[in-house]
Amino acid sequence: MIESHRRFTPLQRLLHWLIAVCVLMMLFIGVGMVSTVKPKYLPLVTIHKSLGITILVLALIRLAVRLRYGAPPLPADMPEPMKLAAYLSHYALYVLMIGMPLIGWAMLSAAAYPIVLVGGLRLPPILPQSDRLHALLWDAHFFLAFAFFALILMHVAAALFHALVRRDGVFETMASVSTREEVAPAE
Amino acid sequence: MPPSRLSPARSVVLSVVFIAAIIAGAAAAFAYTAGAFSPKRLTPNRMVDAFRSPSGVPLGHRRNHAKGICFTGVFEANGAGSEVSKAEVFPRGRYPALGRFNLGTPDPNAPDATVRVRGMGLQISTPDGQEWRTAMIDPPVFPVSTPQAFYELLLASSSKDPDAMKTFASAHPEIAGFGEWAKSAPWTSSYAQDRFNGLNAFIFVDNSGAEHAVRWSLLPAAQVVPVSQEELAKRGPDFLEQEIADRVRSGPARWTMVVTIANPGDPTADPSKAWPADRRTIKVGTLIVQQIEAERDGPCRDTNFDPTVLPTGIQTSDDPFPAARSSAYAKSYDRRTAEASDYPRSATVAKP
Numbered sequence: 142m143i144e145s146h147r148r149f150t151p152l153q154r155l156l157h158w159l160i161a162v163c164v165l166m167m168l169f170i171g172v173g174m175v176s177t178v179k180p181k182y183l184p185l186v187t188i189h190k191s192l193g194i195t196i197l198v199l200a201l202i203r204l205a206v207r208l209r210y211g212a213p214p215l216p217a218d219m220p221e222p223m224k225l226a227a228y229l230s231h232y233a234l235y236v237l238m239i240g241m242p243l244i245g246w247a248m249l250s251a252a253a254y255p256i257v258l259v260g261g262l263r264l265p266p267i268l269p270q271s272d273r274l275h276a277l278l279w280d281a282h283f284f285l286a287f288a289f290f291a292l293i294l295m296h297v298a299a300a301l302f303h304a305l306v307r308r309d310g311v312f313e314t315m316a317s318v319s320t321r322e323e324v325a326p327a328e
Numbered sequence: 329m330p331p332s333r334l335s336p337a338r339s340v341v342l343s344v345v346f347i348a349a350i351i352a353g354a355a356a357a358f359a360y361t362a363g364a365f366s367p368k369r370l371t372p373n374r375m376v377d378a379f380r381s382p383s384g385v386p387l388g389h390r391r392n393h394a395k396g397i398c399f400t401g402v403f404e405a406n407g408a409g410s411e412v413s414k415a416e417v418f419p420r421g422r423y424p425a426l427g428r429f430n431l432g433t434p435d436p437n438a439p440d441a442t443v444r445v446r447g448m449g450l451q452i453s454t455p456d457g458q459e460w461r462t463a464m465i466d467p468p469v470f471p472v473s474t475p476q477a478f479y480e481l482l483l484a485s486s487s488k489d490p491d492a493m494k495t496f497a498s499a500h501p502e503i504a505g506f507g508e509w510a511k512s513a514p515w516t517s518s519y520a521q522d523r524f525n526g527l528n529a530f531i532f533v534d535n536s537g538a539e540h541a542v543r544w545s546l547l548p549a550a551q552v553v554p555v556s557q558e559e560l561a562k563r564g565p566d567f568l569e570q571e572i573a574d575r576v577r578s579g580p581a582r583w584t585m586v587v588t589i590a591n592p593g594d595p596t597a598d599p600s601k602a603w604p605a606d607r608r609t610i611k612v613g614t615l616i617v618q619q620i621e622a623e624r625d626g627p628c629r630d631t632n633f634d635p636t637v638l639p640t641g642i643q644t645s646d647d648p649f650p651a652a653r654s655s656a657y658a659k660s661y662d663r664r665t666a667e668a669s670d671y672p673r674s675a676t677v678a679k680p
């Protein structure tokens with residue numbers, strides 16, 4: 142194999158951090174908006190829908206970029222189970238980044254709510270009206286939101302573990318400010 | 329292979345504690361945002377829980393205005409509304425309408441004559457696929473000034489304390505206006521004779537971008553024939569639904585939609601305060617109800633008449649109710665759609 146890159150490409154890093162900020166905001170806005178009856182409820186819901194669809198678009202671009210450019214290899218001395226956990230959790234994060242907005246969109250479609258985003262932009266329904274589908278998708282959106290948050294917490298813990306404890310260069314593959322290039326080349 | 333560069337034990341412990349603190353902090357912030365540490369925060373869940381039906385939780389039904397019947401028809405705009413709003417429901421023309429006549433009770437089995445407040449949910453569709461949804465009631469004012477006060481009213485009215493309502497009324501004197509109406513307004517024996525008022529204030533935006541604070545009402549074309557509550561009770565528990573179905577079968581029922589324009593300074597944030605009677609009104613069109621269908625199989629059943637579903641040209645105002653209603657109606661909708669098997673369509677029942 143020729144010269145395996147040591148970091149994610151700048152575009153991948155940009156998308157990672159942009160989406161990271163958006164997703165965290167989404168989770169907080171989500172649980173915040175459904176626990177208030179105050180006037181801020183309405184703008185929060187509009188932001189939630191708009192930011193969620195933005196994430197969908199960014200995540201699809203990110204997926205395409207990932208398929209094109211791949212990822213730097215994990216350190217060879219990382220235990221196999223840990224590598225597997227990394228692969229599976231990244232896989233799950235991609236599924237959720239793309240799945241959650243689609244579920245939200247489908248849930249509103251099944252309830253026959255018009256889907257109006259910031260600036261009056263309107264999305265077409267992607268499902269016919271159906272009480273059962275609405276209930277199913279509501280459950281999915283709800284439970285997956287909490288699974289998403291839990292997974293992100295694990296992901297952040299793992300990233301920090303790499304950065305502070307293992308100091309194996311994994312954190313630097315994504316941390317854009319880093320200038321460290323001392324990771325050994327892949328064998 | 330890079331050498332594993334594990335740090336000394338002490339710094340590992342410190343790092344792990346640091347990581348744990350970050351994760352715990354993030355989890356706590358999340359729980360706080362979700363209201364986990366705020367047992368007093370008025371949430372849509374608490375609001376909806378406060379509707380107590382005497383016959384138990386009405387599974388599959390709306391948590392308020394639970395008894396109702398669907399209608400379809402058209403809204404025939406006369407063009408006059410275009411002066412104050414660019415919404416695509418106002419240019420002269422006919423727009424499909426879907427709605428629901430209902431009783432203001434959390435009990436889907438309440439006898440008609442036991443319910444003072446009647447309502448109408450209405451959805452008008454524009455040619456470009458937008459919707460205007462509204463839910464209106466027949467009193468001229470709302471009983472309370474704020475969503476929080478409405479929550480307290482719900483608690484007081486279902487309280488076991490015999491003085492709860494008295495205590496509430498002395499803390500919320502604004503309820504007198506509604507009380508006056510409830511005592512003195514005539515009862516009718518038909519939804520077609522009832523006037524339905526939007527009560528909440530919204531903003532109309534006209535073609536020049538100018539904003540007008542408005543409220544709207546539907547005025548019945550049918551002559552109001554007062555009937556006593558006792559007389560209505562004698563006609564049977566579901567008389568209103570039979571009556572409107574019979575009436576519409578022999579010809580459409582009509583209401584004139586009237587928009588009232590606020591003067592500067594009129595209270596827009598408080599639906600318990602009527603605007604002075606001399607305010608400018610505009611007749612914008614006629615609602616023509618052409619067909620009645622039972623709720624179970626009708627098109628209104630799975631519709632949420634969320635008053636914040638508005639076409640371009642109509643916006644919410646500083647009235648805090650529409651946002652609170654939107655949050656509570658969504659919660660009620662979430663619950664009732666999750667209970668669909670407790671209130672199945674009759675086609676589903678008939679299937680083997």
Ligand code: HEM
Binds near residue numbers: 243
């Ligand atoms: C990354 C994407 C998304 C995330 C992480 C997310 C997260 C959440 C969370 C945490 C909640 C609160 C759940 C609860 O506590 O009840 C929520 C609710 C909601 N989300 Fe999303 N969401 C996403 C995308 C979307 C999109 C794209 C839409 C619509 C276009 C949407 C529509 C909704 C709605 C309508 C609710 C309220 C549901 C209800 O209780 O009626 N979400 N979301």
Ligand code: HEM
Binds near residue numbers: 212311
């Ligand atoms: C905010 C704190 C976050 C930190 C510190 C962080 C850190 C990292 C690091 C260091 C990597 C590189 C791992 C490797 O080399 O394989 C990474 C990858 C990844 N992160 Fe994050 N991340 C954060 C938030 C998020 C969020 C919120 C998401 C979910 C939307 C996310 C999704 C991903 C995915 C999917 C990968 C794998 C990249 C790929 O293979 O294309 N991250 N993250």
Ligand code: HEM
Binds near residue numbers: 391428631
């Ligand atoms: C904060 C105050 C209010 C709360 C919490 C509240 C709550 C509710 C709930 C939970 C429903 C059932 C929604 C559904 O499942 O689709 C409902 C329906 C209804 N409400 Fe309200 N409401 C409030 C204020 C008002 C006001 C001010 C009006 C009238 C101007 C009104 C008129 C109606 C009508 C007519 C319906 C029946 C709509 C239909 O047929 O689906 N409500 N309300």
